[in-house]
Amino acid sequence: EPEVTQTPSHQVTQMGQEVILRCVPISNHLYFYWYRQILGQKVEFLVSFYNNEISEKSEIFDDQFSVERPDGSNFTLKIRSTKLEDSAMYFCASSEDSPSSYEQYFGPGTRLTVT
Amino acid sequence: LAKTTQPISMDSYEGQEVNITCSHNNIATNDYITWYQQFPSQGPRFIIQGYKTKVTNEVASLFIPADRKSSTLSLPRVSLSDTAVYYCLVGDYNTGGFKTIFGAGTRLFVKA
Numbered sequence: 001e002p003e004v005t006q007t008p009s010h011q012v013t014q015m016g017q018e019v020i021l022r023c024v025p026i027s028n029h030l031y032f033y034w035y036r037q038i039l040g041q042k043v044e045f046l047v048s049f050y051n052n053e054i055s056e057k058s059e060i061f062d063d064q065f066s067v068e069r070p071d072g073s074n075f076t077l078k079i080r081s082t083k084l085e086d087s088a089m090y091f092c093a094s095s096e097d098s099p100s101s102y103e104q105y106f107g108p109g110t111r112l113t114v115t
Numbered sequence: 116l117a118k119t120t121q122p123i124s125m126d127s128y129e130g131q132e133v134n135i136t137c138s139h140n141n142i143a144t145n146d147y148i149t150w151y152q153q154f155p156s157q158g159p160r161f162i163i164q165g166y167k168t169k170v171t172n173e174v175a176s177l178f179i180p181a182d183r184k185s186s187t188l189s190l191p192r193v194s195l196s197d198t199a200v201y202y203c204l205v206g207d208y209n210t211g212g213f214k215t216i217f218g219a220g221t222r223l224f225v226k227a
Binding site for chain 2: 004033035042043044045048089091093102103104105106107108109
């Protein structure tokens with residue numbers, strides 16, 4: 001069964017550093033998403049991406065965040081200058097281009113720890 | 116996006132049927148109802164989706180009354196491995212945005 005993969009599984013960084021979280025969505029999917037989940041809290045939408053541009057973004061997704069699809073397979077989330085409060089689990093997801101199927105497939109997540 | 120309300124937690128025993136109800140009084144005409152399951156330290160996993168009446172798959176059933184202001188996820192004969200957080204989501208995904216808002220979810224504890 002096809003699956004979304006994410007690397008690394010755990011990233012430790014110092015406050016103020018830039019991090020790039022990487023995701024490989026399912027190959028025939030056209031919608032891509034990033035979510036975060038702070039420990040013990042709910043899953044929070046960050047951004048959706050379609051046709052090489054951002055479709056929707058939340059208020060969390062401010063100027064320190066950016067997303068990119070640098071090639072035909074990877075989807076990345078960059079955090080320019082990390083803060084302690086960016087420590088969370090970051091999930092990538094993808095879905096088909098079909099209004100009859102809203103199922104999003106989530107990756108295993110990257111645990112980001114900012115020290 | 117319609118706001119959803121679910122119980123914070125539920126307890127059950129192995130072998131029982133579990134019904135989790137979600138309220139979405141402001142659901143719009145084009146909105147679909149989707150349920151996800153999340154285990155600790157894992158990404159959410161799609162369970163079921165519906166628009167109206169009843170939908171059933173190999174994992175669960177989804178009951179939606181005619182007014183669509185609520186929905187009930189039914190898990191038949193739960194096992195210990197069904198202990199997880201269950202999220203009800205409501206949204207119109209035809210805008211191309213797919214802005215998916217998760218609520219707090221319902222923590223289901225299945226006991227032996």
